[in-house]
Amino acid sequence: MPNFFDLNVHAYPETDVPVEDMYRIAKRYGYTGIAITNHDDTEKGKEILPPSISTFVFRGVEIRTKSVSELKRKIKLHYGEVPLLAVHGGSEVINEAALKDSRVDILAHPCGEKGEGELSHVLVRYAAKNGVAIDFNLNAIIHSRRSDRARILWKMRENLKLVRKYKAPAIISSNARFIYDLRAPREMIALASLFGMKKDEAIHALSAIPEGVLEHKWKKKTEVEII
Amino acid sequence: MKNAKCKVQKSKYQFVFYILHFALLLPPSLRERKRYLVFEVISEREIDKRELLEEIRDSIYSLYGDVGASESRIWLIDYDKKKDVGILRCAHNKVEEVRAALACIHSVNEARIGMRVIKIAGTIKGATRLIEKSV
Numbered sequence A: 001m002p003n004f005f006d007l008n009v010h011a012y013p014e015t016d017v018p019v020e021d022m023y024r025i026a027k028r029y030g031y032t033g034i035a036i037t038n039h040d041d042t043e044k045g046k047e048i049l050p051p052s053i054s055t056f057v058f059r060g061v062e063i064r065t066k067s068v069s070e071l072k073r074k075i076k077l078h079y080g081e082v083p084l085l086a087v088h089g090g091s092e093v094i095n096e097a098a099l100k101d102s103r104v105d106i107l108a109h110p111c112g113e114k115g116e117g118e119l120s121h122v123l124v125r126y127a128a129k130n131g132v133a134i135d136f137n138l139n140a141i142i143h144s145r146r147s148d149r150a151r152i153l154w155k156m157r158e159n160l161k162l163v164r165k166y167k168a169p170a171i172i173s174s175n176a177r178f179i180y181d182l183r184a185p186r187e188m189i190a191l192a193s194l195f196g197m198k199k200d201e202a203i204h205a206l207s208a209i210p211e212g213v214l215e216h217k218w219k220k221k222t223e224v225e226i227i
Numbered sequence B: 001m002k003n004a005k006c007k008v009q010k011s012k013y014q015f016v017f018y019i020l021h022f023a024l025l026l027p028p029s030l031r032e033r034k035r036y037l038v039f040e041v042i043s044e045r046e047i048d049k050r051e052l053l054e055e056i057r058d059s060i061y062s063l064y065g066d067v068g069a070s071e072s073r074i075w076l077i078d079y080d081k082k083k084d085v086g087i088l089r090c091a092h093n094k095v096e097e098v099r100a101a102l103a104c105i106h107s108v109n110e111a112r113i114g115m116r117v118i119k120i121a122g123t124i125k126g127a128t129r130l131i132e133k134s135v
Helices: A019-029 A068-078 A092-100 A121-130 A139-143 A146-166 A185-195 A199-206 A208-214 A217-226 B002-024 B049-072 B095-103 B124-134
Strands: A005-009 A033-039 A057-063 A084-088 A106-108 A133-137 A170-173 B034-043 B075-080 B085-091 B111-121
Touching: A005 A019, A005 A057, A005 A084, A005 A106, A005 A133, A005 A170, A005 A208, A019 A033, A019 A057, A033 A084, A033 A208, A057 A068, A068 A084, A068 A092, A084 A092, A092 A106, A092 A121, A121 A133, A121 A146, A133 A146, A133 A208, A139 A146, A139 A185, A146 A185, A170 A199, A170 A208, A185 A199, A185 B095, A185 B111, A199 A208, A208 A217, B034 B095, B034 B124, B049 B075, B049 B085, B049 B095, B075 B124, B085 B095, B085 B124, B095 B111, B111 B124
Parallel strands: A005 A033, A033 A057, A057 A084, A084 A106, A106 A133, A133 A170
Antiparallel strands: B034 B085, B034 B111, B075 B085
């Protein structure tokens, strides 16, 4: 069985759920690791990870901003400090700026939390070149109904088509805020099949690609090329 | 002597019922194939069986529509409130669809819940055995 990872989970300083609870449930569901990526602008205090779970829970940050200049400043601030750098996507300007920057690891929910944003073929090509993983946020599917969900599924289907074409890294994440938002890997695969992702693709997006993102696999390649 | 007669009569009746039972049931070749999903629920409060069934139906109808729901033929066999596990029957070729519909459930009457399919079995007996083993 492959090692499954969920790289977009929000816990204690942002929500009221302690990291230990997330760890307990994720472990029970069969994950090998989760990443706590709290939004940088809502952080009240720093999360404390007990050493016993530090091999399972990875630290990350999700940058949420509206202007490109502020995004660049924040990337500079957090780069190297945390192992995982995610950007809160949604608007087209932010998506573009995040995908063009090779320091960013993940562009979280590029089609927004309610399906308002879009990705173009040019942007996905940048993602493949810079090794920025495009995230498919399944929480949006779980928490919406009817026309909202139809719009989100349509956007995700379009993104998936582009990701396949340009071979950009894609990951599936739960974007969980409570323990009840977490889903087991096989449920995630079943949910991913709703927007046309095949089973082996979904397994890849839950195991090998997140593992590569954590190891900065695609980044090293580009660095070697530059030298 | 009386007792013996009773016994004979009882067994005779049993035999007749046995024949009738099989005559009225669909022959095995015409029965639809099923799968039994053993699922577990984590929730904020105790969830009633009826509430849960309503939510599962609602989720399947909103995700696949009336036609899809009729094809998946779901039936909640059993749900244990205390242990938070249950058995759901569905068509044998719609397991992944039902799994996705279960994963889409996020709340029951404003109490947050999360559902997960633990195992899939081919018979009720197998499913109950799985529950006994896991709990």
